[in-house]
Amino acid sequence: MIRCDKRTTAMIAGLILGATWNAGAIQPGAFKKHELDNNFEGGYQVSVADINKDGKPDAIALSTSPSQLVWYKNPTWERYAITTQTKDNIDVAPRDIDGDGDQDLALAYEFSLQNSTAGGKVAWLECPDKPESSQDWLLHEIDAIPTSHRVRFANIEINGKPVECLLNLPIIGVGAKAPYYAGPLKFVAYHTPPSWAPFIIDETLEMAHAMRVVQWDDDASDEILAASATGVQLFDFDPSQKAFKKQQLGEGHKGQRPAQGSSEVAFGVLRSQEMRYVTTIEPWHGNEVVVYEIGEPISMGEPRFVIDTELKDGHALACFDVEKDGNDEIVAGGRGGEKALRIYQWAAGSAEWEICVLDKGNIAASGIFISDIDQDGDQDIVAIGTSTHNVVWYENIWDKVAH
Numbered sequence: 182m183i184r185c186d187k188r189t190t191a192m193i194a195g196l197i198l199g200a201t202w203n204a205g206a207i208q209p210g211a212f213k214k215h216e217l218d219n220n221f222e223g224g225y226q227v228s229v230a231d232i233n234k235d236g237k238p239d240a241i242a243l244s245t246s247p248s249q250l251v252w253y254k255n256p257t258w259e260r261y262a263i264t265t266q267t268k269d270n271i272d273v274a275p276r277d278i279d280g281d282g283d284q285d286l287a288l289a290y291e292f293s294l295q296n297s298t299a300g301g302k303v304a305w306l307e308c309p310d311k312p313e314s315s316q317d318w319l320l321h322e323i324d325a326i327p328t329s330h331r332v333r334f335a336n337i338e339i340n341g342k343p344v345e346c347l348l349n350l351p352i353i354g355v356g357a358k359a360p361y362y363a364g365p366l367k368f369v370a371y372h373t374p375p376s377w378a379p380f381i382i383d384e385t386l387e388m389a390h391a392m393r394v395v396q397w398d399d400d401a402s403d404e405i406l407a408a409s410a411t412g413v414q415l416f417d418f419d420p421s422q423k424a425f426k427k428q429q430l431g432e433g434h435k436g437q438r439p440a441q442g443s444s445e446v447a448f449g450v451l452r453s454q455e456m457r458y459v460t461t462i463e464p465w466h467g468n469e470v471v472v473y474e475i476g477e478p479i480s481m482g483e484p485r486f487v488i489d490t491e492l493k494d495g496h497a498l499a500c501f502d503v504e505k506d507g508n509d510e511i512v513a514g515g516r517g518g519e520k521a522l523r524i525y526q527w528a529a530g531s532a533e534w535e536i537c538v539l540d541k542g543n544i545a546a547s548g549i550f551i552s553d554i555d556q557d558g559d560q561d562i563v564a565i566g567t568s569t570h571n572v573v574w575y576e577n578i579w580d581k582v583a584h
Contacts (some may be wrong), residue, residue, distance in 0.1 A: 182521065188360050192361065197375045199371075201254075203412075205427065206526060206528070206535055206537070207503055207510065207537045207579070208523055208537060208582070209505065209537060209538065209539055209540075209580075210382050210574040210582050211569075211578060211579040211582055212531060212539055212561075212562070212576060212577055212578065212579075213270075213575070213576040213578050214540065214573060214574075214575055214576075215252050215573065215574040215575075215576060216571055216573050216575065217240060217258045217571075217572040218242070218253065218258075218260060218402070218571060218572040219404050219570065219571045219576055220570060221244065221249070221251075221455070221565070221570055221571060221572050222243055222244060222247055222249075222463040222570050223244040223245060223246050223247060223249075223567060223570075224242055224243070224244050224334070224547060224548075224565035224566055224567055224570065224571070225243055225244050225245050225270070225271065225547050225548060225565065226242075226243045226271070226272050226273060226547065227241065227242050227243070227394065227548045227549065227550050227563050227564065227565040227572060228240075228243075228273055228274065228275055228280050228547040228550050229238060229243040229275075229552040229554070229563055230275035230284040230286075232252045232254075232283075232286060232308065232312050232566065233254065233312050233313060234282070234283055235575070236556055237255040237256065237556070238251055238255055238552050238553070238556070239252050239254055240252065240253040240255070240443060240554075240563050240572060240574070241253075241263075241273060241275065241286070242260075242269065242565055242572050243270045243271075243272070243565075245269055245270055245271055245292065246269065248268040248269060248270050248290075249262075249266060249270070250262070250263040250264050250267065250270055250273065250286075250288065251263060252358070254313070255554065256555075259313075259333075261312065261313055261316065262316040262317070263286065263306060263312075263317075263318050264267070264288075264306055264317055264318055265316075265317055266317065266320050267288065267290040267291070267304075267320070268290065268291060269290055269291050269292045269293060269300070269301075270288065270289070270290045270292070271289045271290060271292035271329070271330055272289040272329075272330060272331050272332050273286050273287070273288050273289075273332070274286065274287045274332045274333050274334055274347075275287075275484055276334045276345075278305050278307075278373060278374065279307065279374065283308040283310075283312075283420075284308055285305055285306060285307055285308045286305065286306040286318075287303065287305050287306075287323075287332045287334070287347050288303070288304055288305070288306055288332070289301070289302070289303050289329040289330065289331070289332045289349070290302050290304070292328060292329065292330065292506070293328070294328065294352065294359075295359075296327070296328055296404055297327050297328050297353050297354065297355055297356055297357050297358065298355060299327055300325070300327055300328070300357060300393075300413070301325050301326045301327040301328050301329035301351060302322065302324075302325045302327050302329070302366050303322075303323045303324045303326070303347075303348075303349050304321055304322045304323055304510060305320075305321050305323060305510060306318040306320055306321075307317075307319040307320075307321065308517075311351075311552065317391065323371060323377050324349065324368060324369075324371065324377070324379065326349060326351050326355075326369065327355050327549065328351040328352045328353050328366075328388075328433045329349050329350075329453060330350060330352035330390070331349075331350040331352075331390075331391060331392050331572035332347060332348065332349055332350075333347075333348045333349055333392060333393075333394050334346070334347055334348070334394070335370070335394045335402075335403040336401070336402060336403050336407065337370065337402050337403070337418050338400060338418060338420045338525075338551060338568075339403040339423075341420070343402065344372065344373075345373045345379075346370040346371060346372055346373065346392070347370065347371045348368075348369075348370050348382070348392065348405065348408065349366065349368075349369050349370070349371065350366075350368050350389055350391075351366045351368070351388060351389070351496075352366070352388065353366055353387070353388060353389075353390060353479075354366040354367070354387065354447070355367075357387075358427065360437075360438065360439055361438045361439065362387065362410075362438065363438075364387065364388065365384050365385050365386060365387055366384070366386055366387065366389060367381065367384055368381070368382040368383040368384070368386060368389065368407070369381055369382060370382055374414065378582070382405070382416055382425045382579070383414075383416065386407060386409045386410075386414070387409060387410045387411070388409055388410035388412070388438070388439065388441070388442060388465060389407055389408065389409040389410075390408055390409070390425050390443075390444045390445065390465060391407070391408040391443075391444065391445045391446050391498075392405055392406060392407045392408070392446070393405070393406040393446050393447055393448060395448045395495060397415065397417065398417070400420075402417070402418040402420070404416060404417050404418075405425075406430070406446045406447075406448060406459060407446070407505050408442070408443035408444055408445055408446040408461055408462075409433075409442055409443065410433070410438065410439075410441050410442035410465070411429075411432065411433060411442055412430070412431045412432045412433030412442055413429070413430045413431035413443050413446055413459055413461060413473065413578075414427050414428065414429055414430065415427070415428040415429075415430050421507040427460050430459055430473055430475070431443060431459060431461060431473040431484075431485065431555065432484075432485060432526070433461075433463055433464065434463040434464035434467060434469060434471075436464050439464075439465050440464045440465060440467065441464050442463065442464055442465060443461040443462070443463050443464070443471075444461070444462045444463060444464060444465045444466055444467055444495060444496075445461060445462040445495065445497070445498035445500050445513075446459060446460070446461050446498070447459070447461075447498045447500045447511070448458050448460075448500060449500035449509035449510075449511065450488075450507070450508070450509050451507075451508045451509065451527055451529075452506075452507030452508055453506075453507065453508055453516065453527075453529050454508075454527070454529060456474060456476060457474075457475040457476060457482070458472050458473060458474050458475055459472070459473045459475060459526070460472050460473070460497075460500060460513075461473070461496035461498070461510050462486060462498050462513060463498070466494050466495065466496065467492070467495050468490055468491065468492045468493060468495060468515075469487050469489065469490050469492070470487070470488050470489040470492065470495070470498075470511065470513050470523075470525065471485060471486065471487050471488070472488055472511075472534070473485060473486070474486065475508050477506045478553075488511075488525055488534040488536075489513070489523065489525065489534075489536060491519075492513065492514075492515040492523075493515045493516075493517035493518030493519070494515045494516040494517035494518070495513060495514070495515045496514070496515060496516050496546065496547045497512075497513060497514035497515070497522070497546035497547060497548055497549040497564065497578040498511070498512070498513050498514075498547070498549070499511075499549050499550070499551050499562075500512075501560045501562075502560065503524070503526075503559075503560070503577060503579055505558075505559070505577055508526075508527060510524050510525060510526050510527075511524070512524050512525075512539070512549060512551075512562060513525070514544065514546025514549065514564065515545075515546065516545040516546065516547055516567050516568065517545070519541055519542060520541070520542050520543065520544060520545040520566070520568070520569060521538055521539075521540060521541040521542065521544070521546075522538075522539040522540045522544055522546055522564060522575075523535070523536055523537065523538055523539060524537045525541050538560075539575065540573075540575070543566075543569060543571075543573075544564055544566040544571065545566040545567045545568040545569045546564050546565070546566060546571055547565055547566065547567045548564070548565050549562055549563065549564045549565075550562075551563075551565045552583055554574055554576065559578075559579065559580065560577060561574060561575060561576050561577045562574070562575040562577075563575075
């Protein structure tokens with residue numbers, strides 16, 4: 182196998198096309214593909230939640246242009262509209278916001294990278310009692326920060342107890358313009374209703390494309406990983422100061438703007454190595470899949486470890502334990518080039534990341550979400566394709582093919 186370091190990244194294409202797999206390595210046959218929709222134009226983000234309260238996880242899909250927000254009913258995958266009131270949708274996050282037992286949605290919309298002085302609305306959509314027959318959920322506006330780009334929920338320790346908050350990460354600062362998008366953005370959180378009172382997380386990031394809510398330590402608060410022009414930052418809430426501390430974890434790609442920094446971020450664990458890691462796509466909408474090892478000693482030889490350079494317009498990234506062996510794999514995809522989803526697996530024996538092409542040419546992956554869709558105990562992949570106009574569930578059947 183080829184070790185993917187600075188000397189050998191140019192050889193990765195050969196590894197993908199003609200690898201000899203080690204025993205136990207993940208093969209494409211470890212996943213069964215189910216196309217939920219092959220006519221969803223311009224797909225951008227996907228999520229999973231039990232929308233109709235039947236105990237089954239449903240898929241949620243969003244597109245920016247044309248503006249669409251829909252859900253698919255598990256297991257028949259009928260498609261239902263959620264709203265027709267919004268335009269230029271950019272991100273969605275499910276949560277029971279009003280505490281009535283069903284899954285509502287936070288939504289960022291009216292997004293335009295070309296207009297950093299207007300739009301950027303954030304609202305929540307109230308799930309109706311019968312979502313199959315209600316095609317336009319009640320919309321409650323929360324705020325508007327130009328270029329609001331990612332919304333997520335997190336628990337923040339306030340006055341000694343965890344409080345659920347909605348995070349809002351704009352992609353660029355107010356007034357920032359192409360090609361350099363210079364200027365800091367306002368990263369905020371909102372107390373959940375009734376107040377939706379905002380408080381500042383940070384006002385130093387620039388070109389922040391993605392965030393990930395994680396459990397980094399043993400306190401009551403979630404932590405936040407952000408991917409920006411200056412790499413990867415960790416935000417950790419300090420209850421004593423009632424403010425977030427920022428720590429640099431990864432340096433990012435050292436290019437010229439906008440081809441700089443980190444674009445997507447995820448968090449994984451290798452139990453066999455007693456190691457945590459952060460993985461990224463770099464630079465902005467970039468071609469590299471990168472791993473930053475957290476802790477000492479560094480098993481991979483260097484703090485910033487490039488494991489692939491063959492993505493094009495990289496835009497989808499996650500970590501999950503395919504085989505339930507305690508070691509998280511990485512799944513990444515791009516919207517351009519070969520339009521592929523790839524899985525990266527750490528092989529301790531050879532100290533290498535092996536690459537498995539899960540799907541090639543059929544999914545221009547803009548977003549992915551990890552969930553146990555069929556409730557069989559294995560984590561599956563739901564992906565959305567932009568130019569391929571599809572929403573896909575990749576069923577994890579590793580247990581069936583490995584024995």
